[in-house]
Amino acid sequence: MEPQENKRTGSYLLCPIDELVACVGRTFKIGKLNIALFKTRSGKIWALDARCPHRGGPLGEALCDDQVLICPLHGYVFSLETGQCLISDKYQATTYPTFITGGWISIELSPTSSRSLSQEVP
Numbered sequence: 001m002e003p004q005e006n007k008r009t010g011s012y013l014l015c016p017i018d019e020l021v022a023c024v025g026r027t028f029k030i031g032k033l034n035i036a037l038f039k040t041r042s043g044k045i046w047a048l049d050a051r052c053p054h055r056g057g058p059l060g061e062a063l064c065d066d067q068v069l070i071c072p073l074h075g076y077v078f079s080l081e082t083g084q085c086l087i088s089d090k091y092q093a094t095t096y097p098t099f100i101t102g103g104w105i106s107i108e109l110s111p112t113s114s115r116s117l118s119q120e121v122p
């Protein structure tokens, strides 16, 4: 399913949380943006720009643990929460807030660097 825009809020509905495999990235295309979405083993959801800031590697194909992902191209490590590269200060991936409603994950496309909204919204 393609992401669906909620025109009222400007957010995009991505997929049911149960569709994500823990610790394995998945890429969603929204307009010209590619978003890498991750579910950690503890159930937190994180979204980052899928283009690695190092040399454009596919972050949506990365593996993650509860705190970091590893770019599949050169192995640089990035914080899921902030997008900061832990190998070099020069690189930071853009992160986006996500939230869950009725078991579905949505994303806001206003970038954030430290916000986790992966809790259920009533």
Ligand code: FES
Pocket (backbone or CB within 6 Å): 052, 053, 054, 055, 056, 057, 058, 071, 072, 073, 074, 075, 076
């Ligand atoms: S492209 Fe991601 S670490 Fe080099």
